[in-house]
Structures are given as structure tokens and as C-alpha cells.
Amino acid sequence: MAEASTAPLIALADIERVFHLGDSEVHALHRLDLQIEAGEYVAVMGPSGSGKSTLLNLLGLLDRPNAGTYRLEGRDVTTLSPEEQARVRSERIGFVFQSFHLVPRLTAAENIALPMTLAGIPPAQRAERVAQALKDYGLADRASHRPDELSGGQRQRVAIARATIMQPAVILADEPTGNLDRATGDEVVRLLEELNAQGVTLIVVTHDASLGSRARRQLQMEDGSLKRDSRCAPPT
Amino acid sequence: MRTPDLIRFARDAATGNPLRTVLLVLAMAIGVAAVVVLTALGDGARRYVINEFSAIGSNLVIVLPGRSQTGGFNPGNAITSTPRDLTVDDAEALQRAPAVRRVAPLAIGTSEISIGGRLREVMVAGTTSQFIEVRRMTLAQGRFLPADDWRRGASEAVIGAKIRDEMFGAEPALGKLVRIGDRRFRIVGVLAAGGQGLGMNTDELVIVPVSLAQAMFNSNTLFRILIEANSREAIEPAKAQVTEIIKVRHDGELDVTVITQDAVLATFDRLLGTLTLGVAGIAAISLAVAGILVMNVMLVSVTQRTAEIGLLKALGATGDTIRAAFLTEAGMLSLAGALLGYALGHAGAALIRHLYPAFPAWPPGWAVVAGLGTALVTGLLFGVLPARRAARLDPVQALSKR
Numbered sequence A: 001m002a003e004a005s006t007a008p009l010i011a012l013a014d015i016e017r018v019f020h021l022g023d024s025e026v027h028a029l030h031r032l033d034l035q036i037e038a039g040e041y042v043a044v045m046g047p048s049g050s051g052k053s054t055l056l057n058l059l060g061l062l063d064r065p066n067a068g069t070y071r072l073e074g075r076d077v078t079t080l081s082p083e084e085q086a087r088v089r090s091e092r093i094g095f096v097f098q099s100f101h102l103v104p105r106l107t108a109a110e111n112i113a114l115p116m117t118l119a120g121i122p123p124a125q126r127a128e129r130v131a132q133a134l135k136d137y138g139l140a141d142r143a144s145h146r147p148d149e150l151s152g153g154q155r156q157r158v159a160i161a162r163a164t165i166m167q168p169a170v171i172l173a174d175e176p177t178g179n180l181d182r183a184t185g186d187e188v189v190r191l192l193e194e195l196n197a198q199g200v201t202l203i204v205v206t207h208d209a210s211l212g213s214r215a216r217r218q219l220q221m222e223d224g225s226l227k228r229d230s231r232c233a234p235p236t
Numbered sequence B: 001m002r003t004p005d006l007i008r009f010a011r012d013a014a015t016g017n018p019l020r021t022v023l024l025v026l027a028m029a030i031g032v033a034a035v036v037v038l039t040a041l042g043d044g045a046r047r048y049v050i051n052e053f054s055a056i057g058s059n060l061v062i063v064l065p066g067r068s069q070t071g072g073f074n075p076g077n078a079i080t081s082t083p084r085d086l087t088v089d090d091a092e093a094l095q096r097a098p099a100v101r102r103v104a105p106l107a108i109g110t111s112e113i114s115i116g117g118r119l120r121e122v123m124v125a126g127t128t129s130q131f132i133e134v135r136r137m138t139l140a141q142g143r144f145l146p147a148d149d150w151r152r153g154a155s156e157a158v159i160g161a162k163i164r165d166e167m168f169g170a171e172p173a174l175g176k177l178v179r180i181g182d183r184r185f186r187i188v189g190v191l192a193a194g195g196q197g198l199g200m201n202t203d204e205l206v207i208v209p210v211s212l213a214q215a216m217f218n219s220n221t222l223f224r225i226l227i228e229a230n231s232r233e234a235i236e237p238a239k240a241q242v243t244e245i246i247k248v249r250h251d252g253e254l255d256v257t258v259i260t261q262d263a264v265l266a267t268f269d270r271l272l273g274t275l276t277l278g279v280a281g282i283a284a285i286s287l288a289v290a291g292i293l294v295m296n297v298m299l300v301s302v303t304q305r306t307a308e309i310g311l312l313k314a315l316g317a318t319g320d321t322i323r324a325a326f327l328t329e330a331g332m333l334s335l336a337g338a339l340l341g342y343a344l345g346h347a348g349a350a351l352i353r354h355l356y357p358a359f360p361a362w363p364p365g366w367a368v369v370a371g372l373g374t375a376l377v378t379g380l381l382f383g384v385l386p387a388r389r390a391a392r393l394d395p396v397q398a399l400s401k402r
């Protein structure tokens, strides 16, 4: 189909995500339609509880919608088996979390290598890519440090290196600077934007308006729906 | 995930929480060590008894004076009363039985042996020339009693190795005259050291012709008649023939007990084998307890590592991978415990052997295999539930857990 080549990277149609809390239903996402092209830089903003994290989890195939379809690179991924979804996560999606989520007993290098280890990539190839990533993210002298021996900024850089090591199509970041001070936060954002400049689609959830305004496209969420979808000229 | 990576990951996870790991490994080790040591004790007892009996000769049929009440062997046989004497003539008559190869009458008593002022009490065995073959004993020096008339017998004696050492020291013993009781005997042979069997230590034995022993003890009856059958197959025929001959000689009354070494051995073998199985079973319970401990500790570990499991899923791990990781960890902990327990158990058995050299406390092969196998299987089996729980965790909720 010709559609596949022209299809957007992400296409959500009529997505519903309902949580049941006792008798009451919470519509975390309600009739959501969204398209994101490859290479975009999208900031997702909105008040607490508006469904930003739910949306990101759905995009990352960590969660399934109750209704609606999600096409990733033209392929309907909501109907995939858990194993196939895991494979998509492994190959196409990178996560960056607010609380870093590094494995405390593993060194920086081992944390970065983890997605490759899980995917069964041979050690030689892993070592080569990890060495490159450590260099790229200025962590070469921290390779054998454990997370508790690293600063917050260093930890988040390890997390970003880990998210990119499988060369994913899209990076999903939920409040990546939420646990960092201004200066280190800016540095982390710069790293993510560099990745975006290299063509990786970047979707960032943030409360921080100034951070959000750096993105070329802002999604404003409220009560599980898109309230506003605005684009601004790329910063020069 | 590649197998070496899986193993390294599981190992790191295990060593990441040393207290938990040490606890688990120890529990498993104690279980396996218990199996090894207890079965070593049980099987050692079995082997000890078997050795004792085997040492007295092979293809043996033994005639005891007195009728045993039960059909089979019972240890009380050794102290049954004697309604009619079991005589040297009885023993001599048994040589006619076709299935019988050798016959040795045995009269036992204690007496004193003295030479040149040195004096000690000894166990005296009165018998005949074939005793040495029937009992499979070996001589260190000289010869055994000559094959002459059972009712007369020359005044010659064969002494045990310890008697020789104590009475003669460095001097030669062969040819010397000694006094045993109120008679003088010439020493013609010395038994090889280390002879054992049926509670009789041949190192401290003095062997003289049966007629002289009976005169010494002033008694006509024999303690035993030892018979060697022609072959293993001839044991039962020999028993029947021996029983028949004695019955005829005792006016048709069967007032002796005829036992075969085989039957005795089989009884003890069965008895003590069951005992070993029993203690192995008891020890296995501690393994089951260890298995439950593995399960609980792994469940706690899954709870503690919920966020990590969520992360692994986000990074593309399938449920299978996570299950495999937790199962590998449970398996490794069990394996480490089993190996440690195996080593501890063997050390324990070695200690027992060191403290009681006569006691062959070797764990039987089947018990070691069963112990190790049970440890691994319980570890894995009880690891399945936690591993499945981990694999089924919802990644979003897992990730949000701190």
C-alpha cells in the first residue's frame, strides 16, 4: 500500500482509556485523535491528572486503550500480542523517566547496555555501542560507576543513552527534568533536542511552560482530551 | 536474552541483596547437608553390619544349638538355651552332606595365656583345620592347625596378632611353648592383623584344636558349627541337608537353628535400607521447607523489584525473559545451596568417619543425587510462582511504584 510510506509515525484514532475506581469511571483519555509525523518535536502539557502520562504510556505500548486504534509506522499495534509489543518497544521506542529508573546494582555501562542485553545482541557489538554512547554523553570516565555514585544529571544522561542505544524511532520522555535543577535540566533537554535534530521523533511531557515552548509543537491536554494543538516556528 | 547474560543478570540480582541470598543458600545447604549426613549414617550402619557378617566368610551356613522360635533370623538366637548338645560328632557327620564343602566346629571360652611370667586373659576358640578357610582368615606366620583326628588334636595353637605382640614383643613366637589354662601348647601360627567379624576380634584370639578346648572348658557342646557350602546356589541345599542330618542324629527332633549368612544379610540389608530411606525422607522435609523459603524470599524480591520489572518491560523485555530471569535466580540460589550443602554434608560424613574409623559413613550415591535433585527441583518449582507473578506485572503500575 502506498499509504504505508506516507503514513504518519503515530496515528491515534478515537482513543478511549477508562480507569475504574470502585463505582466511578475515570476517563483518562477521551475520544483522542492525534497524528505525529516522524522527526517531530512535541511537548505535551496540561494540568495534573489531564492524562499526559496515560497518553505517553499508550504511545509506548505499556498500556492498551479501551477503544480506538493506534497505528505506529502504519501498523496497527493495539492488536499485537504482548510478545510482539515487547519487540516493538525494544526496537522502536525509547523511554526517559522523571525518576531515571536505573537499575541500582548495574554500572552506568551495564545500564546503558540493558536494552541490547535484553534483545540478545552479542557482547562485542554491545561493548562497541556502549563505548560510543558513553563518549557521546560525556560519561566515559563514569562507565563503571553505579547509579548511586552519579549525580542527577549524569543519571539522566545514562537514561538517555539507554533510551537511544537501540536507535529507536521515537523517544518518550515523561517530565525528564522534573527531578533536576535548572542548569542540569537544560543540559538534558539540549541532549534530547540534539537527538531530535538527528531525526528521532521526540515527545516530552512537561509542566514547565518555558521547556514546552522550545518544542515546535505543543499539545495542551485537559480532562483526557486535546484542548489545543499548536505549532510554532522552529527556533533558530 | 542470551543465556550467559541471563545468568549474569540473575547472579547480580542475587548478590545485590547479600543477606537474602546467604539466608536462602544456607537454608538449602542445611537441607542437602542433612540428607547427605543422615543417609551416610543410615547407609554406614547398613554397611557396617554387612561388613561384619561378610567378614566371617562366604557361602556360610551356621548351626546354632537351640531352636529359634521364629522362622527367620532374630538376634535373640545368639542367647537361646541349649536343650541338647551340639557335638563334634554332629559336626563331623555334616561332612557327608553333598552340598557342603567345609565344616568347622567352634567351641568358645575364655582362659589365660602365660609365657615367662607374662599373663593375660584371652578368648579361646576350639576348632579344626578348615576353620581358616571357612572364615577366610589369613596367616601372618607359620601354619594353621593340622588336619588330624577331631577328637584328639595335637597341643598346638595359633594366636592373634595382638596376642603375639603383647606376649612376645619383638621376639619370634613360632615354636614357643605357652601355657593356656592348665595345658601347654606350641605356637605354630600367627593370624594376620585386622581380622573382624561377628563381634569377634581375631587379633585377640587363640585358636586350639576343638577337643582340647572342650576339655579345657569341661564341656561337650559346641558354640557353633560353621559350614561352607559348595557355591552360592548350594547354600539352600546345604541348609536342608544339614538340618536333616542333625535331625536324624538328634532322634528326629530339630533342636538346632540353621541360619544362612545370606538370609541374615538380606534381613539386615532390608531393615537398615528402610531405615536409611526413612532418615532420607525426614531430611527431605527440611528441603521442602527450604523450597518454601525460596518461594517466599523470591516473592518478596519480586515486590521489592517491581519498579525494575516495569523498567525491563519498558525496555523491551518479554514476559518470558522476566520469567526466565527470576527462575534462573531461584535455580542459581538453589544450586549454590545444594552444592554448599553437598560439601558440608561430605565434610560432616568425613568427620564422623574420622571420629569413628570403624564406621563406614559414606552417603550412598542415590541419596546424594536425590538430595541435589530435590534441592534444584524444589528451588525451581517454588520459584515458578514468583517468576510468573513478576512476568505478569502491569508495566505502568510497576513503573509508578517507588
Ligand SMILES: Nc1ncnc2c1ncn2[C@@H]1O[C@H](COP(=O)(O)OP(=O)(O)OP(=O)(O)O)[C@@H](O)[C@H]1O
Pocket (backbone or CB within 6 Å): A019, A020, A021, A026, A027, A028, A046, A047, A048, A049, A050, A051, A052, A053, A054, A055
Ligand atoms: N491506574 C490508574 N487507576 C485509576 N486511575 C488512574 C490510573 N492511572 C491514571 N489514573 C487517572 O487518570 C487520570 C490521568 O492520569 P495521568 O497520570 O495520565 O495524569 P497526568 O496528566 O500525567 O498528571 P501529572 O501531571 O500529575 O503526572 C487521572 O485522573 C488519574 O487519577
Ligand SMILES: [Mg+2]
Pocket (backbone or CB within 6 Å): A052, A053, A054
Ligand atoms: Mg504524569
